[in-house]
Amino acid sequence: MMSTRVSKQQRSVLIIVENLPVPLDRRVWIEARTLSAAGYQVIVCCPRSDKHPEPYEFLENVHIYRHPYPTEGVGLWGYLVEYSSALFWQFLLAFRILFKHGFDVIQACNPPDTIFIVGGFFKYVFGKKFIFDHHDLSPELYEAKFQKKGPLHKILLKLERLTFRTADVVISTNDSFRRIAETRGSVPSDRIFIVRSGPDLNRFRLEAPVESWKKGRKHMVSYLGVMNDQDGIDYLLEAVSHIVKERKRDDVQFVLMGSGPELENLQKMAVDLGVDDYVTFTGWVNDQVIVPVLNTAEVAVCPDPYNTLNDKLTMNKVMEYMALGKPIVQYDLTESRYSAGDAAVYAKRNSAVDLGDRILDLLDDPETRAAMGQLGRRRIETVLAWEHQAPVLLSAYEALGWPSGISVAEGKRQTDPIA
Known part of the structure; x- marks a missing residue:
């Protein structure tokens, strides 16, 4: 195979x-394509x-x-x-890539x-x-997953500090992460x-809804995301049970898109709760399913419960819901x-009952739904869309002394006129 080492002019x-393969990891994939478009050679x-075995x-x-x-x-040994x-x-x-591409x-x-x-x-x-690129909070993730701290938590904090200390530049996904970089990472x-x-x-x-996803019911609610034990899908299924059994509503179909370690357990939970007919689990899907489903849904739900991890995370699904109004x-x-x-209504923290009630409130109020959807779409278009983030990513690379091929005059610091 022909060598693809870059010239001295191209970084x-x-x-x-x-955590995920590419292009399945949406953030990494859009970052890679942005850097490539700016003139960098990019290797991931x-x-x-199973989806990407090559x-x-x-x-x-x-x-x-x-x-x-x-x-x-x-556990520690695992x-x-x-x-x-x-x-x-x-x-x-990395060594193979170094000698093949540089x-x-x-x-x-x-x-x-x-x-x-x-x-x-x-x-x-080698002087590289x-x-x-700070995507997740490993110490908080451990605490949320195992409900404890202990020796492994201390090790994770140490690894985080060493990562910050080694980095020439840190990319934070939000302001909470920035504060951690400044405080815990110095x-x-x-x-x-x-x-x-x-x-x-x-x-x-924005596309026309596909009514077949509703399975003959009047309303549809959708979820998109990973299905781990800390993602709150169990709260959502309990909310579905409350809607069907306590609120006596049989006119709402729930479509849950995504996969993860808890998928089979969640499918069994839906059966045990007696609401499996009201819940469609799609498994992992691509844009050919995601976009039609979200365009069909009248309400989208983010059931991630409150804990020290989720409180600091930017949920990709929230902004993707907003992008489709x-x-x-x-x-x-x-x-x-x-x-x-x-663009959202906020249920009482970690209450499945209130989550279900807030869903029904929105489903029964089409005017409020429309207004909220428009607000969310506008916020994405004017502040949060990737076109507003890409210049900041390129500025992070410029901080290394490497000008890109794209103008980033507005990218040194992100501003948010809506915040």
Whole structure:
């Protein structure tokens, strides 16, 4: 195969992500395409999956190298095995990519907070730059998942600090993450850039509803996202049970798009609650399903419960709902409220009953639904869409002393006239 090493004039970026394969990871994929469009050569190192089993692909001018997916760890030794396996493959592919393509910077996308070991090695041995793209809060994720702190929590905090210390530049997904970079990471503010996971409006187009998704019912509510135990789908199913059994409503169909470790358990829970006829689980789907379903839904729901993790996360699904003009029902979380504002109604924290009641309130009020949907769409168009985030991403790279081929005069700091 012909070598694709870049010229001295073109900078090359290696993006390492362990959590999801590319292009399935929507944030990493849009970042990769943005950097490529700006004149960088972009190579991504990520895990394989059933949907993307190919060890190598060249898609939309981006090189993608995939390694075997490490077994998901449980407990200290399980995590050591998982992270060690991932690090082995990341080092192996990084060396292969270095000699085949060359790269000038590694952009590490967590979780986990171990990729800095690869980035630090190439930084201190080969003089490469290292950017930390802060996607998730590993210490808070551990606390939310296991309801405790303990020794492993302390290790995760240490790994996070080492990642911040190694980084030349930090990309934060929101203001909560920026504050953590400044406080826990002691990162100077001029080295932190807030790049929100804004939706690409070329993907989320307004279309006519597809009535068949409603299964003959009058109304439809939709969910889009991962199905882990911390994502609150159990709260949503309990809300469905409340709507059907306590509120005596048989006119609402729920379409839940996505997959994850809890999918089978959630399907069983719907059967046990006696609401499986009212709930459609699609599994993992692409835009050919996501866009028609969201255009058909009258209300979208974000059931992520309040905890120290979710309160600080920007939920991609919230902004994707807004991109298609959907009013949202969610719990009152700091960053979710920042994203949605008046485009959402906020249920009492972690109350499945109130979540269900708020859903019915919106379904029975079409004028409010329409107004909220318009507010959300406008907020995406004017502030949060990816076109407003891309200049900030390019500014983060310019902070390394590398001007891109795109004007980023407005990108040094993101402003939000609506906040």
